Amino acid sequence: MTDTVNELAGDAALPFVLTARGPQCAPAGDWNSWLALGGRGSGKTRAGAEWVRFGALFGGLRSIALVGPTLHDVRETMIDGVSGLCQIARPGEAPPVYESSRRRLVWPNGAVAQAFSSEDPDSLRGPQFDAAWCDEVAAWKRDKDTFEMLQLGLRLGRHPRAVITTTPRRTPLIRQLMSEGGVAVTRSATRDNAEYLSPAFISHIEARMGGTRLGRQELEGEFLEAEDGVFWTRAMLLAARAGRPPPQLGDIIVAVDPPVSIGDSADACGLIAAGATNAAGGGVQFWVLEDATLQGKSPAVWAEAAVTLAVRLGASRIVAEANQGGELVRSVLRSGGCDVPIQLVHARLSKTARAAPVIALYERGRVSHAGQFAELEEEMLQFGSSGMQGSPDRVDALVWAITTLETATGRQPSIRQLW
Structure with missing residues (x-):
């Protein structure tokens, strides 16, 4: 000019x-x-x-x-x-x-x-x-x-x-x-x-x-000096390990990140169960309950696993990413005997952009793990770094699970007895 x-x-x-x-x-x-x-x-x-x-x-x-x-x-x-x-x-x-x-x-x-x-x-x-x-x-x-x-x-x-x-x-x-x-x-x-x-x-x-850190970037306009952005740290994950979840959770869902192929070299089917409950100091606390991810299995096998997990935990619904398969994902789950409501979600943002709000919840101590999930946590630590290999299927399912629960926290969920 x-x-x-x-x-x-x-x-x-x-x-x-x-x-x-x-x-x-x-x-x-x-x-x-x-x-x-x-x-x-x-x-x-x-x-x-x-x-x-x-x-x-x-x-x-x-x-x-x-x-x-x-x-x-x-x-x-x-x-x-x-x-x-x-x-x-x-x-x-x-x-x-x-x-x-x-x-x-x-x-x-x-x-x-x-x-x-x-x-x-x-x-x-x-x-x-x-x-x-x-x-x-x-x-x-x-x-x-x-x-x-x-x-x-x-x-x-x-x-x-x-x-x-x-x-x-x-x-x-x-x-x-x-x-x-x-x-x-x-x-x-x-x-x-x-x-x-x-x-x-x-x-x-x-x-x-x-x-x-996400707030410093998105609210303060600060350019963060960190490799490739804002991701999970080991300290966040150690703080998240909380052991046994509360006996009652307001809502439980099972999130599925379906693979597009099968076999030893195929991506895994991310399969994560998570729940939400009212926190003691107000607000909502999210719980990662199980990592049931399967690798190299056929659609019939991972669909049956998702349905079994949802029924066992009393999940209100199964959330499945449908970018690759569309309605076929719903059909596969139905063929696995699914009577639980199925919610299809579509990824419109990048993986890192979708994960950023969930990472912020971890940083604020709003997400707890019901035990130690070694493979999931290792993938979370590698997520977004130059050392990341393959597709972060467990992380994708985790992000869908927590994001869906957070979106639904304004509703009045029924109470489910977990243990």
């Missing part, structure tokens, strides 16, 4: 200047990229949108790239979202118009912003820009390829620049940006923007993640 944008962010943008916090304003200096790290709801999207708006209207920008995790994210968050470019026009100011057929946003003065997805780096071949806004790069599918292709297109104007707004995670691109020269870094926390957030949201999210 031209230096004019930083120099003149005054009268025309006065309403935002009066309400913006320091980390929401472009840093001073001769930077090429502004990396705005922020917690959930910290106002980083608004900062990126305001930077683009001012540049398009008053900073001389004519060709801008808008890059998000997907095209849907660009449209729903960066353009039409509550802090998006079409929502922040000042009173009396004509907002830009989105031309869906050409995937571009056009301002009345002729400035144009084009939408791109991190799923398709090659779409950035050819176009050229004088600025770019990259949102949630921590969730980009092909992050380094997309960013490198974008850099080749930032070749217009006196000083083309990019603003990068994201919740920090230790992804390849963010690691690269944190160590590069010419990158200005700002940070903001969720609570810093509390004036514009629901008090119920603040209370809930801090109760769930406050005081954890």
Whole structure:
């Protein structure tokens, strides 16, 4: 972006200047990229949108790239979202118009912003820009390829620049940006923007993640110095070993992570039983009851094992990941004599993203193990590290079990006698 944008962010943008916090304003200096790290709801999207708006209207920008995790994210968050470019026009100011057929946003003065997805780096071949806004790069599918292709297109104007707004995670691109020269870094926390957030949201999210490493990342916007992210530690697992669970649990489920093949070299069928009960100090305590994972067995065998476990423990339902088999997973379980309700779940996030909230529960002491599960715990310690070999089937089933129980804690479950 031209230096004019930083120099003149005054009268025309006065309403935002009066309400913006320091980390929401472009840093001073001769930077090429502004990396705005922020917690959930910290106002980083608004900062990126305001930077683009001012540049398009008053900073001389004519060709801008808008890059998000997907095209849907660009449209729903960066353009039409509550802090998006079409929502922040000042009173009396004509907002830009989105031309869906050409995937571009056009301002009345002729400035144009084009939408791109991190799923398709090659779409950035050819176009050229004088600025770019990259949102949630921590969730980009092909992050380094997309960013490198974008850099080749930032070749217009006196000083083309990019603003990068994201919740920090230790992804390849963010690691690269944190160590590069010419990158200005700002940070903001969720609570810093509390004036514009629901008090119920603040209370809930801090109760769930406050005081954890995940909370430092997702709420404080902190870049964690740990290999590949936030995972289980041996200290967490030692603290979780609690022996015999309480005699009554409010809900029990069996979670299944089905394999797609059989044989000695096939993935295991993750099979974990877990329950939930009211904790002494309030809230809910989760219990890992059994690890009945099977390796190399046919669908008939693991389905029968899942049903037997569910019946023996009095489980309210069997939860099974259905990304690979779909309704076939339900049919296999039914053929194994299952009369217990079956809930199919579909993985839309990465394994590490799905595991992160569960890891936070362990860190807060909210998950207990009914004994020592050596193979499960070893897989948990390797999860996400460079030493991880094969598929984390036990961990996948564990994550589905705890996540499903936590989602259901607002219901009124029946009481089941366990021992």
